[in-house]
Amino acid sequence: MVQPYQHEPFTNFKVEENRQAFLEGVKTVEGYLGQDYPLVIGGKRVSTEDKIVSTNPSNKVEVVGRVSKANKELAEVAMQAAVEAFKTWRKTKPEVRADVLFKAAAIVRRRKHEFSALLMKEAGKPWNEADADTAEAIDFMEFYARQMLRIKDGVRVESRPNEYNRYDYIPLGVGVVISPWNFAFAIMAGTTVAAIVSGNPVLLKPASTTPIVAAKFVEVMEEAGLPKGVLNFVPGSGAEVGDYLVDHKDTRFISFTGSRDVGLRIFERAAKLNKGQIWLKRVIAEMGGKDTIVVDKEADLELAAQSIVSSAFGFSGQKCSACSRAVILEDVYDQVLNRVVELTKELTVGDPADQSNFMGPVIDQNAFDKIMSYIEIGKQEGKLMAGGTGDNSKGFFIQPTVFADLDSEARIMQEEIFGPVVGFTKAKDFDHAIEIANNTEYGLTGAVITKNRENMEKAREDFHVGNLYFNRGCTGAIVGYQPFGGFNMSGTDSKAGGPDYLLLHMQAKTTSEMF
Template sequence: MSLESRTQTIGQTLLAATHPGRSFLAQMREPWDEKLLAWTMEHPGLRTQMFRLIDTLPFLSGSGEISRHIQEYLHQPGVELPGMLKNLLNFTGRESLTAQVAAQTLTTAVSTLARKYIVGENFSQVRQTLERLGRQGMTFTLDILGEAVLSESEAQGYFQKYIDLMTQLAPVDWGCVPQVSVKLSAFYSQFDPLAEKTTRTQVTQAITQLLQRAGELGVAVHFDMEQYKYKNITLAILKDVLLSDEFRSRTDVGLTVQAYLQESEADVREILAWVKLRGVPVTLRLVKGAYWDQEVILAQQKHWPLPVYRRKSSTDANYEKLTRLLLENHPFIYPAIGSHNVRSQAHALAIAEELSISPNAWESQVLYGMAAGLAKALVAQGQPVRMYCPYGELLPGMSYLIRRLLENTANTSFLRQRLEKENELELLTPPQWAEPTTPLPQGETFMGTADTNFAQMGTADEFLQAIVRVKLQLGHSYFLPHCSRERTLDSVNPSDPKESIGRVGLADISSVQKAMDCAQEAQKIWGSTPIAIRVNLLQQIADTLQMQRSEWVAWMVLEVGKPIREADAEVSEAIDFCRYYSEMAEGLHPGYTYDVLGETNRYVYQPKGIGVVIAPWNYPLAISVGMITAGLVTGNCVLYKPAEQSAVIGCKISELISNLISDLGLPQGVFQGLPGWGEEIGPELVRHPAVHFITFTGSRQVGCQIYAQAAQMSPGQRHLKRVVAEMGGKNAIIVDASADLDQAVQGVVQSAFGYAGQKCSACARVIVLAAIYEPFLERLRTATQSLTIGCATDPATTIGPVIDATAQERLQKNITLAKQRLTVALESAAPTSGYFVGPVIFTDVPPDDPLAQEELFGPVLAVLRVADFDQALQVANGTDYALTGGLYSRTPSHIHRAMQEYICGNLYINRGITGALVGRQPFGGFRCSGVGSKAGGPDYLLQFVEPKVVTENIQRQGFAPVAEEL
């Protein structure tokens, strides 16, 4: 009999043994938890909203809040409600009896659902379940829910839970070796493939201790696989640990492979080669994968290649291919085939039979609550079965529950198809390879540049090697045209101020005039240069930046102390500005035509004239390149003054663009770099009568001075100057009572302390509702305490130095003053060499306190307590600024209100508030945060052109060229 025939025979036997025994409609008469699942399968809109509601439920206190959220989630356009559910939701008043019944019904249904997928909330419950499984002839592996860790104290707590669990498992006679399943990322809160060395050290230490204790207790340990970004480093760590002398002989350990990953076959073959080298078998669990949606979304957002197969049928086909590969190598590994798909398990049984593999040489695995009937049927076939058993409280288990509900109710779910298919034998159809050859459809009109994917092992090495190369170039001198060789500025490394980055010749007032003279001559040529040449210039800048990515990252790491990942993202942003503004300029160039019979009307754009770009140090490449290229591509000559603290990078930008302009045969005056002291040459640049516009990013104080100076007419000036200024903010994130605290804490920490809080969009205030204030604050404190402070050259660094001694002294002074009147929740120690300031968190800060009103530009966070959402919005809007804002909430009405009422230029909901992307999140604010349109947006270039209408009467003696054609 062929393999497929045998698969069909075994599959039919398993299907018959696992028949649900009732129709799909019959299930509708079952308890509420089964009704909910049935309804979500029938109504896609309800499915989405119901699962969002369930995700929120554990965070809601009281029936009033629950009933309110029930109505807000389910009374939405596009949500089709079954009649029974409509009746249940037909209530008014959150505290009415009907509302309380609705709240209680949903809570009970969700708790019942959770218990179907979770073996217990304490060890007593777990033991009863496991003993029942044992009586049914099954073994188990236990997984503790809630492994997401944000701090080292949480990581240690996770570790200790497993030690305690193994200690409880060990004395019991289970009739088998007890097993636990763990995830490596939960052992270290800063788990990061970029920081490979540190991550390896920390995680290796933890799992070494875990394996030692497990060996003492006689408990087996299996290592789960998580998101794709962790795969390579997870496998690398496990291979090293299990190849060590201490653990090389252990057979009670296992690894996991996910069949939905396109790299999975290569991973299996590498693991097999490693196991053969090791000489002692390990368990290799084959699963299909639980994070498909997340992987697709992340790859799309990041413009990375898709790591997973696009079609479930392709995953299933790959799964069967890998099943054979594992079973063929059973002398070297112990295969564990994890699936609740009858076809998949039948196919594995057929292969094992064909290869004459003993049932004791491999096992089947199923998830608790997903396929109990299949598990029993497999046991009846004489097949060893292990049940994957999550346990823990409902709150940390909610994300697991949602994944299971999504899996059960998805269109391609085996369990759902079984309920809906009239002919069950269709479920045994061999899976077909069905991967599309066309690219994924793009939801955005502008395709941004992909950041480096540090999930690929060894990727960081390219940047570390670039840092070494750039260090050999430190200390050089840079003298741009018109700049002095006698008056210089020394730029230093803020991580190590003894290290000179370079010496830069400075421009003075006479330099400005010389540059203006060159620009005025060049403007006549550049203003009439064809758009194709201007666009080509920007494309060449972008291509050069892409080719030199690692070197630009190295320069930013060294001169402005920006950590590697953030510097890498900045290179991408600079490239995106070039390419986005190229597209926008090409769209503007044709203008508009408004012709009528006998008359032509042309609406066209022409350059404004000479522009001045005054750039900041915190984004020395991206913002500089963005402001420069916006002026150039619209036909304006540009004079560029980089910040003093990033003068070397400024010179390198100037050299790059000037060389490309020279290669085009254009005059030097089209673009000129003028490094110098801001207080000396800044006013001269702004006031000069030849200047038509000033683009500035920096402090509010300097921005307001520029705005005032530009408004003054100078002798010989025939135009009003345009000022485009971004001047910072006092950005706030509101954390609502219904927020996902895992997301909120992580987002606030990243937004407040990324690049040492030195981003225009950084979170300076977090406004927390009183109901969750204490738990949020504690997790925020411990998460911040776990951040790594150090030199930017270290990939493990999350917080580098502040920019210079002046910034350090200013921050230290303000922190000292604030400590005299406010409570400090955390003040982290910082290295004493270099310009370091450790993160500081102040609590219960009054809304009118200077710490809640004045921009500090550093790693200092004010936490404010508010009574309700109304007060939260009032406090958030209660500053002079309106740049960025954030909200963590799962209350639909609060999200809607924030969209309408939160006063800010960029509002981010349920994500961090930094990292705006060109063409996707155009960036800029209003009030005292700035003036002008948003950088990286569709109307940004309009600020650098003058619109002009040309109307021509084309009649001659009463006729027009088109008249005869009518």
């Protein structure tokens, strides 16, 4: 009997004991800042001269660590190690594969505050955001282990007299996991363990801005008893190592989380048949979002304002689920806008090591430049109501920014900014609001704040997003509770943390025996 799943609780940092435990985690991480981390290929540690240097986005001079950089030659060695490991890992009992994940979850749970502190240093996450990221990583390990135990015997199909039929799920083969920096632990670990528990060896290429948390996760998986070659750690350049592995004849599937443009590039490259390749590569892609909160005229307006602010500016808006568009019915537009501006002006921005700061930095100089350029566009397209400034002298800090009176076709209402910027536009009525909400090439998350049941049902049918929330913000999906993934340019409609996610890493086989 598979135990019922309950998600990992978030830490209440108002409790002094928890606060001290987190500060201990920070001390632990500060004790190993600046270290070198090797590649892990077939269980062997491989160091290279060429390094990826990870720095703290709150304090550019602080080096979090240096990770050896893979090249094509080492990527090939890793691929062959994974191909070899597949021969035995695919035949390893699902119960054993699940146990590795349960053990890894237990190890991370014991080191929870250390991992969160590392996310604070490497990704610039405030305490609560870092804690939620670590909790989600634990959730993914526990949830996917349980899911594997549920599907290990396949699905019952009909048999006839003197005939026995079975429908089983078998692993696909070697997977390439390309993970993002914004959920540097949760998504990186989740996409990796989903592939592994399904019986597939993995080549993990983490984001170059956050490779240290990935290196630490690889150590955890080894400690949990994962056999050599099942998880190969190959950080490197996307143009060199990423392309090489996506194109490789032995790659069976690619699991990618990141931007729309990179996702499309991977999708296109994966579609090409390479010499010696005998399958169609499967692509699991979670790409981007341009997410809208709709506020009806019959709504709790304080809840609406709070939801917009937390969804737009949590982790500096660096979530594919972040609210970057607020569509407000004209009857209540000014009230909601003015309250959002008030709340936004109360937010504190600074080093997340200081628990009192609501917002930390954006991830790096490129992100800072891109967001600031969108703020300049916004000043031409709408009315700047709050924020609009940035300071990158020590870290990459941008003030939470609100633009009002935008046309729904404005660039900052259409293009993914991935920063602390939200745009407001008016809707004539509820139908018009849903029409504006759907007027984007993305379809990831959305929220509707309303007391009108009829409008709620209308949105349930017509608001075309993978994750739709009523009377709450549009960020913060919990594994197993709100399976996560979107439509259109937001990806391949996969639902991470959902009941059918593991099946994307497997294929069905029918066997029929006559008696």
